[in-house]
């Protein structure tokens with residue numbers, strides 16, 4: 001019912017335009033016949049323009065990795081959603097755990113970013129997830145519920161269905177330790193139940209929830225086969241065309 005969506009979060013890699021172009025030229029031909037999976041890549045800002053020109057007329061979309069929540073002003077070093085929209089960017093990753101942990105982004109900041117993205121007709125990919133210690137203390141669901149409540153504060157029903165949620169347990173990001181498919185499914189179905197409570201079944205059934213955290217070609221299929229997991233947000237394994245393609249193929253095989 002929900003179309004799987006696979007995203008490649010390049011983080012601070014492949015930001016030299018020629019590197020991004022090389023990668024995307026390979027990707028573009030590999031995925032050209034894939035119709036049942038939505039695909040995006042999120043290059044660094046410096047490579048967005050080249051990325052957009054390479055994937056034009058292909059089935060790959062380009063996302064930004066972050067943005068600020070104001071259109072203009074004295075915010076040295078920040079990127080306005082208006083600039084991104086003007087380049088043709090339709091997707092934006094917001095609240096990635098690296099933004100939250102290294103750059104002190106709070107749920108309130110992420111909430112403001114979501115609102116401005118929606119007002120500009122951009123699709124936010126919003127990351128949530130617990131720290132290892134929180135999981136070990138049995139607080140995962142509590143943390144997720146809190147993040148869901150605050151990150152999506154005042155978001156209306158008709159906007160919620162435009163948002164993609166990425167559940168990314170922080171202990172699984174870049175560590176090589178993946179959540180088991182069962183661990184991931186448990187939280188994905190919990191997130192969906194929170195959407196039922198806050199909105200309704202219709203909204204909960206429409207919102208796509210990606211899993212993220214050490215997805216690799218050899219574990220992707222088992223994760224994507226779970227009913228509440230609608231694809232993935234891939235870091236390390238999205239930097240190389242072949243491994244990213246294999247992950248996309250696993251999502252296609254299942255749905």
Ligand code: PGA
Nearest residue numbers: 173174213214234235236
């Ligand atoms: P990883 O990163 O696949 O390298 O663990 C995922 C992410 O941070 O989105």
